[in-house]
Amino acid sequence: MLIENCRIVSNESIKVDVFKMEIYCPSMLTIASAGQFLHLRISDSYDPLLRRPLSICSLDTQKGLIVLLYKVIGKGTELLSKKRMGDIVNVIGPLGKGFPIYKDKKTAIIGGGIGIAPLLELSKHLNYPDIYLGFKNDVFLIEDFKGYSRTFYLYTEDGSDGEKGFPTNMFFHNIDKYEIVYTCGPKAMIATVKDICEENNVECYISMEEKMGCGIGACLTCSCKTNNKGKYKKVCIDGPVFNSKEVVFHD
Ligand SMILES: Cc1cc2nc3c(=O)[nH]c(=O)nc-3n(C[C@H](O)[C@H](O)[C@H](O)COP(=O)(O)OP(=O)(O)OC[C@H]3O[C@@H](n4cnc5c(N)ncnc54)[C@H](O)[C@@H]3O)c2cc1C
Ligand code: FES
Incomplete structure (x- = not known):
């Protein structure tokens, strides 16, 4: 588990209230796996106080990017959706246990x-x-x-x-x-x-x-x-x- 300030590379709406965000965090990426999640500090102030959990949607190892996909449902995700390319977000991760991989099964x-x-x-x-x-x-x-x-x-x-x-x-x-x-x-x-x-x-x-x-x-x-x-x-x-x-x- 790492705690890092990660640079937002993109944060765009792909459907109404659904955003795709790419963050640059090459060292976190190397230890992350499918099914784990990141805990994002949304604001520099204490409001909202708690971090927000988002799943790792995709890992782009070539570019050092972790891709997140989120739906705006309340204050935290609304604030997240306002972040722009170049903004910094503090991230703890990767967290939790991911999916066991069975390559040879149907x-x-x-x-x-x-x-x-x-x-x-x-x-x-x-x-x-x-x-x-x-x-x-x-x-x-x-x-x-x-x-x-x-x-x-x-x-x-x-x-x-x-x-x-x-x-x-x-x-x-x-x-x-x-x-x-x-x-x-x-x-x-x-x-x-x-x-x-x-x-x-x-x-x-x-x-x-x-x-x-x-x-x-x-x-x-x-x-x-x-x-x-x-x-x-x-x-x-x-x-x-x-x-x-x-x-x-x-x-
Ligand atoms: C392991 C994990 C992975 C997740 N991955 C994704 C993802 O990839 N994409 C995505 O859109 N959402 C995901 N969620 C849900 C996401 O964390 C919540 O939608 C988000 O925290 C809501 O925050 P808010 O401030 O916008 O909403 P508010 O309703 O204002 O949040 C208030 C509080 O409730 C918590 N909360 C509200 N809804 C949820 C929820 N469904 N799950 C957990 N906490 C919640 C918030 O963290 C916050 O503490 C995930 C949740 C968990 C537990
Ligand atoms: S969120 Fe605190 S114990 Fe799981």
Whole structure:
């Protein structure tokens, strides 16, 4: 884990309220892996006080860049979206445990909305997984994912792009094809993917999101319930990636 002041190389809106930011941090990049996250200090003042966690979306080793993809939802991400090329952002990272990589297995990736962020770097390290992406309406980054996929499935809720519906429907139909599944996205989607995988004895890895404070295991803000006698784990250091069998969504 490093703490660095990183230079913003670009920070542009790619869809309404969705931004792609590139930061120059070559030393952090060399120790980072798919599924880990960065904790960004948003402002030089104490408002907002807490850092904001963002997943590593992509690593550009040639240029020394870490690419982040974020949705503007509140004060922190709004302030982040105002940052310009050349601005400096203080970053702690890489943090957490990333995705285990199974290159020789038949794999599928299922992502929804802004939850696709940690899945792009992952898709580069697998052997052409099938990729299922779902969005409400506005799609983004699909060309990047297509290039790493064996078969690419796109769904929108209103049918404005790809097929109308949810990616989990087709995934359910194809489940027999896979040995390992990776997912990140809205809770309802990842809970469905977990159920489908477990009913079919397919190993599944989920990237979890919880509100975070410290990001380094010291404050308990990010605790999530596990299957181990209801014990809690910390998403920031035990995750954010968990085997689906470890995490509990329904009580
Ligand atoms: C491991 C991890 C990786 C993430 N990766 C991404 C990503 O790649 N792209 C992306 O757009 N978002 C990601 N998120 C969610 C992102 O951190 C929140 O959207 C962001 O912190 C919201 O901050 P805000 O000030 O704009 O919103 P506010 O709602 O004003 O935030 C208030 C507080 O709640 C926390 N918070 C609010 N929503 C979330 C949330 N969903 N998860 C965690 N904390 C939250 C904030 O950190 C802050 O402390 C990730 C979250 C986690 C835990
Ligand atoms: S955010 Fe503090 S323990 Fe996880």
